[in-house]
Amino acid sequence: xxxxxxxxxxxxxxxxxxxxxNIFLTSIVVFLFFTALLGxxxxxxxxxxxxxxxxxxxxxxLKIINANKEKxxxxxxxxxxxxxxxxxxxxxLENPVVEExxxxxxxxxxxxxxxxxxxxxxxSFKIISAVMLCFIILGLSMVNAKIIGLNLYINxxxxxxxxxxxxxxxxxxxxxxxxxxxxxxxxxxxxKLGNIELGIRVKPAAYEVDVRxxxxxxxxxFDETFPSEVYxxxxxxYEENIPVDQQELVKNYFKKIAES
Amino acid sequence: xxxxKEAFESLYKEVGKVIIGQKELIEQIMISMICDSHAxxxxxxxxxxxxxxxxxxxxMELKYSRIQNTPDLMPSDITGTYIIEExxxxxxxxFQQGPIFANIILxxxxxxxxxxxxxxxxxxxxxxxxxxxxxTFKLDLPFFVLATQxxxxxxxxxxxxxxxxxxxxxxxxxxxxxxxxEEQIVDRYTSEYGQQKLKKMLNKDHLIALQMHTKQVPxxxxxxxxxxxxxxxxxASKDLIQYGASPRASxxxxxxxxxxxxxxxxxHVSTEDINDMAFPVLRHRILLSFEAERRGMTTDDVIKEIxxxxx
Numbered sequence: 001x002x003x004x005x006x007x008x009x010x011x012x013x014x015x016x017x018x019x020x021x022n023i024f025l026t027s028i029v030v031f032l033f034f035t036a037l038l039g040x041x042x043x044x045x046x047x048x049x050x051x052x053x054x055x056x057x058x059x060x061x062l063k064i065i066n067a068n069k070e071k072x073x074x075x076x077x078x079x080x081x082x083x084x085x086x087x088x089x090x091x092x093l094e095n096p097v098v099e100e101x102x103x104x105x106x107x108x109x110x111x112x113x114x115x116x117x118x119x120x121x122x123x124s125f126k127i128i129s130a131v132m133l134c135f136i137i138l139g140l141s142m143v144n145a146k147i148i149g150l151n152l153y154i155n156x157x158x159x160x161x162x163x164x165x166x167x168x169x170x171x172x173x174x175x176x177x178x179x180x181x182x183x184x185x186x187x188x189x190x191x192k193l194g195n196i197e198l199g200i201r202v203k204p205a206a207y208e209v210d211v212r213x214x215x216x217x218x219x220x221x222f223d224e225t226f227p228s229e230v231y232x233x234x235x236x237x238y239e240e241n242i243p244v245d246q247q248e249l250v251k252n253y254f255k256k257i258a259e260s
Numbered sequence: 261x262x263x264x265k266e267a268f269e270s271l272y273k274e275v276g277k278v279i280i281g282q283k284e285l286i287e288q289i290m291i292s293m294i295c296d297s298h299a300x301x302x303x304x305x306x307x308x309x310x311x312x313x314x315x316x317x318x319x320m321e322l323k324y325s326r327i328q329n330t331p332d333l334m335p336s337d338i339t340g341t342y343i344i345e346e347x348x349x350x351x352x353x354x355f356q357q358g359p360i361f362a363n364i365i366l367x368x369x370x371x372x373x374x375x376x377x378x379x380x381x382x383x384x385x386x387x388x389x390x391x392x393x394x395x396t397f398k399l400d401l402p403f404f405v406l407a408t409q410x411x412x413x414x415x416x417x418x419x420x421x422x423x424x425x426x427x428x429x430x431x432x433x434x435x436x437x438x439x440x441x442e443e444q445i446v447d448r449y450t451s452e453y454g455q456q457k458l459k460k461m462l463n464k465d466h467l468i469a470l471q472m473h474t475k476q477v478p479x480x481x482x483x484x485x486x487x488x489x490x491x492x493x494x495x496a497s498k499d500l501i502q503y504g505a506s507p508r509a510s511x512x513x514x515x516x517x518x519x520x521x522x523x524x525x526x527x528h529v530s531t532e533d534i535n536d537m538a539f540p541v542l543r544h545r546i547l548l549s550f551e552a553e554r555r556g557m558t559t560d561d562v563i564k565e566i567x568x569x570x571x
Contacts (some may be wrong), residue, residue, distance in 0.1 A: 068482075082480060086528035090478035097476040101527040 004102040007109060008070075008088050015069045018117050023063060025126040027056040032133035039137060042146050073109075076116055080108045264470070265525025270461060271319060277456040278315040279308055280448065281441035288432045288540055289316055289406060291519040294470045295429055297512070298385050298405040300370075300420075300544060303434025305410060313366045313406045320467065321460045322363035323400070327381075329373035331418075335380030339390045340397075355392060360384050363402055363464065370407040371417040381405065382424050402467050422503065422547060429512050430537075431544035433560075470522070477518040479529040487513050487534055489570045494546050500562050503547040513541045539563055 031052035035045045070084045087105045090098050268290065275286050285301075289312065292299035301309045310326070317324035327338055340358030344351050359365065360381070367373075367381060384390055385405050390397045407428065409420075425431070437445060462470075488510055495504030517533035524533075543559040552562055 082483070082530050083528055085480040085482065086478050089481040093476075093478060095476040097473060097527050098478050101478060104527065 004087065004106060005091060007106055008091065011073060011109070012069045014114055015072060015117060016064055018114075019063045019067070020060075022119070022123065022126075023056055023059040025123060025130070026059060027052045029126050029129050029133065030055045032130055032137065036133055036137045036140060039140055040146065072117070073112060077108070077112055080105060080112075083108065263525075264473075264522055267461070268523050274319050274459055274461055275312070275315050277458060279312050280444045281437045282308060282312060282434065285309075285312055285432055285434055286316070287520075287523060288430055289313065290523060291516055291537070292406075292428075292430045292432075293402065293404050293467065294474050294519045294522065295512075295515045296402065296471045297429035297515075298407070298427065299430045299432055299540075300425060300428040301406060301408045301432050301434055302411055303408075304436075307434045307436065309408045309434050310366060310368060313364065315458065317364040318458050319461050320364075321463045322402070322467075324364045324366070325359040325362035326366045326368060327359050328368045329370050329377070331372060331374055333373050333377045335377050336392075338377065338381055339384065339392060342393060355395065355397065357397070358390075360390060361397075361399060363400060363404065365403075365405045367405055367407040369410055369417075371409050371419050373418065375418055375421075378418065378420065378424065381407075382427055385427055402464060402471065422545070425544045426506060426508055428544065429516060430540035432540055433543070474515065474519045474522050477521050477527060477529060479514060479518065483517075483529055483531065483534060484514065486531075486570060487517075490534075490538060490542075490566055493566050493570055494542065497562075497566065498549065500549055500552040500557070500565070501546050502549045505542055505545040509541060509545045513537055516541050535567055538567055 031048050034048035034051050038045050038047055068085070070088050074081045074084055083101065083105050087098070087101050090101075271290070272283060272286055279286065289299060289301075293316075301313075303309055314324060314326075327333070336358065338358050338360050340356050340361065342353040343356045345354040346352075370378060370381070373381070384399065385403075388399045388401070388403055390399065410417075436442075491505050491507075491510045491513070493504075494501055494509075497504075513534065514529070516537040517529045520533040520537055521527070521529045526533075539560055542563050546559055546562065548557065548559060548562060
């Protein structure tokens with residue numbers, strides 16, 4: 001019986017590993033797919049973790065926690081169909097029939113090959129998909145491709161317009177206002193120097209200022225003079241003003257005390 | 261387990277010397293026997309029901325008795341009665357055992373007996389003991405009752421109530437033989453080699469050991485749950501079934517499936533066992549609704565539908 005329990009644990013452990021590997025692959029593909037999609041719509045790519053994590057949790061629950069591992073083995077190997085499940089479910093029974101069944105199952109399991117549970121085609125497809133998605137994301141970043149239709153829709157939609165999270169600066173460039181209300185520096189796209197407003201455009205992908213788009217820098221003459229009210233004043237120190245006769249009186253007082 | 265299969269194969273072979281075909285009948289009688297239960301045989305006259313039971317008793321080295329049920333049969337005709345016996349000038353009451361004191365009882369045409377007599381028989385089947393006066397007599401084990409019913413002659417019969425037919429583990433339908441089988445039957449019983457000497461294959465001890473092993477056959481949890489779902493569906497399908505099966509049916513179906521697995525040399529119950537045994541276990545335990553009868557469905561059709569529904 002102890003041997004049989006070991007065998008069952010070994011089967012479950014091996015299958016869990018294989019299934020876990022497949023779940024990881026699926027989650028990676030989902031993550032990359034959503035990364036590409038969110039990047040294309042100019043959203044924070046970190047949101048791609050949400051569907052990927054969701055996929056992982058759901059698949060983990062369905063394929064590892066809730067799945068019957070024995071059924072998976074039986075599906076592949078018809079000659080142990082229903083035997084393995086029965087032996088596992090009755091592992092605590094001790095009678096000659098169950099013991100014979102356990103011995104038979106252990107013998108039959110020798111024909112089971114772990115490699116048969118690796119779904120090569122599916123795993124290859126997932127790996128290739130992941131690689132291709134990586135290239136797609138790289139390509140999209142390089143050409144800075146964006147679909148602004150969605151942003152336009154969001155801006156024009158009164159529901160989203162209230163939040164005003166995304167603004168369109170021009171037909172080509174999009175600037176996002178992040179955390180507008182709490183930003184101690186004010187609007188990210190607007191800076192003030194004295195009375196002059198400077199428009200700063202930040203490229204969302206490359207974070208490099210395109211000098212060609214900015215044009216020539218204009219010279220500015222600073223002709224302001226200081227106002228007449230402005231003057232320099234030295235700091236005054238505190239001095240004690242005690243009359244001389246009072247000084248003498250105090251001095252004598254202390255002298256007499258010292259003599260007595 | 262392989263040995264059991266071989267043993268049963270040779271038993272079928274031996275019975276086959278007398279009974280041609282009817283393998284399902286023989287198998288199901290054996291199943292009810294190794295489940296330590298009783299079976300109800302239903303079929304038209306002349307289909308070798310009685311002969312099959314008699315042959316099995318002969319092959320199994322068991323004490324066999326036959327009760328021909330008639331409307332005037334009294335309970336004491338079955339169970340036995342006290343008779344006055346004179347020995348050494350003294351008269352004493354002595355219990356004269358009835359035909360029920362055997363290992364295999366063939367209760368022929370049980371639906372011809374009156375409900376009172378049927379009750380006496382069914383009580384003995386359940387309790388495996390007979391009470392006469394203030395004395396209780398234990399019946400010899402193994403104890404099987406194989407009752408036959410004739411489905412065509414309904415006049416002057418007392419059909420078994422559902423509650424009583426529930427005590428039979430299986431209701432075995434005996435069908436007509438095929439042309440080839442019938443040809444063999446005709447050849448065998450119209451020639452001088454008609455009668456064959458039968459070898460003893462199993463004895464009481466073997467049978468009791470088999471009964472113990474049947475209960476030891478394991479069943480997977482999901483198959484057990486499927487059996488329970490099947491029984492539950494018979495109660496829930498109000499459109500087809502007026503009265504569903506009792507928990508006794510759940511026990512019976514699992515036990516019969518275990519016995520079938522054992523007979524087929526397997527040490528575990530399979531889906532095939534459950535599907536196969538659902539018909540004899542359930543057919544006398546469900547009462548079809550008017551709608552099902554209007555649609556011309558039989559109990560077997562309804563069971564088939566349920567089995568297809570419950571995967």
